[in-house]
Amino acid sequence: MVVDGRAPDPREARSAPEFIALLRRLKDASGLTFRELSQRAEAVGDVLPRSTIANMLGRTSVPREELLAAFVRACGCGPAQVADWLAVRKELAVHGERAGTAETPGAAPEATAGHPSEPPTVPLPGPDPARRRRPRTVVAAAVALVVLAAAAVTVTLLVRDDERKATPVSGPVAGRTVQIRSVHSGFCLSEQRGSDSGRLYQVPCEQETIPSFSLKPLDGDAWRIVTDHPEYDLGCTGVWDGMRDAGAGLQDQGCGKRGDAEQFLIESVGRPVEGYRIRPAHTRLCVGAEGNSKESGAKLVQAGCDGADRGSLFSFDPVAEKTAGG
Numbered sequence: 001m002v003v004d005g006r007a008p009d010p011r012e013a014r015s016a017p018e019f020i021a022l023l024r025r026l027k028d029a030s031g032l033t034f035r036e037l038s039q040r041a042e043a044v045g046d047v048l049p050r051s052t053i054a055n056m057l058g059r060t061s062v063p064r065e066e067l068l069a070a071f072v073r074a075c076g077c078g079p080a081q082v083a084d085w086l087a088v089r090k091e092l093a094v095h096g097e098r099a100g101t102a103e104t105p106g107a108a109p110e111a112t113a114g115h116p117s118e119p120p121t122v123p124l125p126g127p128d129p130a131r132r133r134r135p136r137t138v139v140a141a142a143v144a145l146v147v148l149a150a151a152a153v154t155v156t157l158l159v160r161d162d163e164r165k166a167t168p169v170s171g172p173v174a175g176r177t178v179q180i181r182s183v184h185s186g187f188c189l190s191e192q193r194g195s196d197s198g199r200l201y202q203v204p205c206e207q208e209t210i211p212s213f214s215l216k217p218l219d220g221d222a223w224r225i226v227t228d229h230p231e232y233d234l235g236c237t238g239v240w241d242g243m244r245d246a247g248a249g250l251q252d253q254g255c256g257k258r259g260d261a262e263q264f265l266i267e268s269v270g271r272p273v274e275g276y277r278i279r280p281a282h283t284r285l286c287v288g289a290e291g292n293s294k295e296s297g298a299k300l301v302q303a304g305c306d307g308a309d310r311g312s313l314f315s316f317d318p319v320a321e322k323t324a325g326g
Contacts, residue, residue, distance in 0.1 A: 013088055053071065177228075179205055187204060191252060260280075
């Protein structure tokens with residue numbers, strides 16, 4: 001909790017970036033983590049996800065009024081201090097709007113100011129007709145190299161596809177710690193190390209993936225994907241802020257904040273089983289890589305259910321014999 005005398009004075013800010021810098025100082029003065037700030041806000045009826053805090057403190061523009069008020073309250077500021085922060089925020093927002101639309105008296109037109117006069121361009125002489133064409137042997141060699149390169153890429157992709165198909169598919173088992181692997185890309189779900197957004201991406205399975213995942217059965221054939229993060233402890237996977245739109249990302253967060261947006265139906269596809277669809281219970285869409293990407297680093301989102309060839313099938317590969325709570 002912020003102690004009087006330690007909290008920065010928002011009236012020191014002369015610009016939006018300075019205002020954000022003071023908010024970061026306020027957070028440091030509170031001594032609270034993102035998760036603790038989120039919990040304090042929830043206790044008084046405010047909505048303040050830890051990912052939203054991180055995004056706010058990483059921007060260079062002033063935050064929304066309701067977000068700012070929730071944040072400074074969570075840091076321990078009283079009503080008078082909250083009012084000071086909101087007043088400075090309003091002043092900076094108005095000043096920023098005016099600065100963005102005002103014109104400087106006597107300023108030169110944009111085209112003149114941005115492009116100083118240049119000497120007239122003198123046309124260069126055309127190429128020597130005798131040198132326009134490359135020898136046919138050079139062209140033929142270049143074409144051959146392109147064909148060989150394309151063939152090599154094709155072979156590599158086919159080998160990778162065969163490797164993915166050869167990897168056995170595992171179904172969901174309650175309590176078992178697993179890596180959740182995309183059958184489509186061969187990559188596994190993970191957060192980015194060092195990030196507190198909780199957003200999920202697909203990364204090579206051989207690297208250490210975080211958090212660890214396990215499955216907990218719920219009523220009505222639904223499952224909860226329980227997370228155990230080395231920094232943020234136990235939580236749940238769910239759809240970002242409980243959104244219903246296709247394209248909404250998957251995010252790890254504390255359990256119980258998103259209702260059935262953190263419950264999933266897990267359905268087998270194919271005979272023999274080719275993989276499992278993961279479907280958020282609140283939308284019945286399917287989890288998959290954004291844009292059906294096969295590239296490492298692609299975000300995981302909810303989208304239409306198009307089957308194995310569209311990146312929506314997964315395997316729950318066991319990685320240990322221990323169980324995870326939740």
